Amino acid sequence: MSKLALGGVQFGIDYGIANTKGQVQIEEVQSILNYAKKNGVNILDTASGYGDSEEVLGKVGVDNFQIITKTTSIKQGVNGVVRIFYQSLKNLKQKKAYGLLIHDIGEIEHKQFDTLLIELARLKRQGLVKKIGVSVYNSQQIDYVLDNFSIDLIQLPINILDQRLINDESLVKLKKHNVEIHARSALLQGLLLMSINAIPSWFEPIKDTLKLFHEEAKKQNLTKLQLALGFVQSLTEIDKVVVGVDSLKQLYEIINASSVKVNAVELSNISINDPIFLNPSNWKV
Numbered sequence: 001m002s003k004l005a006l007g008g009v010q011f012g013i014d015y016g017i018a019n020t021k022g023q024v025q026i027e028e029v030q031s032i033l034n035y036a037k038k039n040g041v042n043i044l045d046t047a048s049g050y051g052d053s054e055e056v057l058g059k060v061g062v063d064n065f066q067i068i069t070k071t072t073s074i075k076q077g078v079n080g081v082v083r084i085f086y087q088s089l090k091n092l093k094q095k096k097a098y099g100l101l102i103h104d105i106g107e108i109e110h111k112q113f114d115t116l117l118i119e120l121a122r123l124k125r126q127g128l129v130k131k132i133g134v135s136v137y138n139s140q141q142i143d144y145v146l147d148n149f150s151i152d153l154i155q156l157p158i159n160i161l162d163q164r165l166i167n168d169e170s171l172v173k174l175k176k177h178n179v180e181i182h183a184r185s186a187l188l189q190g191l192l193l194m195s196i197n198a199i200p201s202w203f204e205p206i207k208d209t210l211k212l213f214h215e216e217a218k219k220q221n222l223t224k225l226q227l228a229l230g231f232v233q234s235l236t237e238i239d240k241v242v243v244g245v246d247s248l249k250q251l252y253e254i255i256n257a258s259s260v261k262v263n264a265v266e267l268s269n270i271s272i273n274d275p276i277f278l279n280p281s282n283w284k285v
Contacts (some may be wrong), residue, residue, distance in 0.1 A: 003233050004258055005068075005182060006036050007244035008046035011015050012053025015154060023051070024246050030060045031248045037064050039255050045155070045182070045242045046092075048072050048084050053080075054091040066098035068153075068182075070135060071116070073104065078115050085123065099153045099247070102127040105141055117149050131180065137279060139170045145179055155242065157185040159192065160231040161206075162214060163271040171237035182240040186232040189280050193224050199216045200285045206277050222260060225253060230262035 011036055014022040023030070024032070033044075034232040046053045047070035053237060054069065057215055069092070097169060100120055105113065120132040133153030145151060149229050149230055154174060158165055160183065163257045191203070196211060199234055203210070217227040232241050241258075245251045 001042065002040035002255070002258065003238070003241055004041050004255070005043035005045050005240040005242045006032070006041050007184070007242045008044055009050045009055040010244050010246045011046075011056045012051030012285075018085075022246075026059065027057055028248060029056055032251050033057075033060060033062070033065070035255075036253055037250060041242055041255075042066055043068060043098065045184075046070075046088075048091075050090050054088050054253060055235060058091050058093040059183050062092060062094070066092055068099035068101065068155075069097055070101045070103035072247065074112055074116065074160055078112070078119055081116060082119050082123070088265040089128070089226065096127060097129045099131045099133065101132075101153065101155055103120060105134050105136060105145070110244045113149070114192045117151075120128060133179070135184075138275070139165060139168050142170050142174065146173065151177075153180045153182070155182045155184055157278065158183045158232055158238070159186050159188050159208065160228055160236070160267055160270050161188060161192070164267060164273060164278075167268075171235065173241075177238050180239050181230050181237055182242055184242045185280070186241050186243060187225070187228050188278075192228045202283065202285045203277065206272055206274075209270060209272055216267065216270060220262070222255065225260060226260040229254065229257050230260040231264050231267055233255075233258060234264045 010024050017050065038130065042065055044057065044065045045068045046057060048054060049072060069088045071081045074081065076084065089097065100123065101115060123129050124132050131152035133151040135155040136142055137157060156165060171181065196207065199207065199210065214224065217224050220227065232238060243254050245254065272278065
């Protein structure tokens with residue numbers, strides 16, 4: 001079984017700093033899913049907030065996949081969040097989901113979080129979802145969740161530039177709590193695959209680190225994709241690496257590159273700690 005999971009955001013919106021094609025057309029989505037399944041990719045990661053991604057996936061058909069979706073904003077109220085989960089199942093044409101993640105815990109106050117997780121636990125008891133959890137950005141959010149709640153599944157950012165959750169042992173801590181870990185941003189929205197000259201000037205402060213990454217790939221006789229993907233896949237605590245694609249060709253390249261193994265310990269020097277550059281929602285490009 002592949003360690004890869006397929007992200008669905010590009011199926012619903014124009015997404016990614018390196019994306020020049022826009023939203024993926026439905027015929028291409030069908031081809032992507034067929035190829036993914038044929039190569040052992042069995043998890044699809046989507047969300048109600050990904051444009052019409054869930055509707056597209058429902059039309060194409062996803063019965064052969066395990067589906068992870070995410071909650072809408074808590075501003076909708078707990079009942080609204082649950083109602084939109086039911087709508088997600090309807091759009092996906094599924095009776096249940098593998099995972100349901102709280103999408104943005106940063107906007108949730110403790111009391112709301114407690115109430116929301118109680119509702120998610122109820123959905124789990126009813127058999128509508130197998131695993132409940134959260135999507136996080138940093139170790140503070142991980143500590144808050146582990147100190148206060150019981151979860152089955154977490155999605156977090158990690159890549160060769162962003163090794164913060166390795167260095168502070170957050171991954172080890174999560175495994176001690178038997179949490180399934182899915183990594184996102186392995187390619188940092190494609191930034192890691194761009195040529196140095198194509199990288200927007202806004203990233204000038206980290207271009208030296210990006211050059212180090214490019215040089216390391218050449219040194220190991222690997223492509224940038226092989227090194228970036230191999231780094232995350234080599235982390236034993238990571239259960240799945242979520243990758244998004246905007247074409248069948250991209251998925252083909254990613255699956256071919258995913259067989260490469262690298263030594264993550266030897267790559268600790270190719271990293272930064274500034275969330276301004278590590279969190280795409282902060283980018284000004």
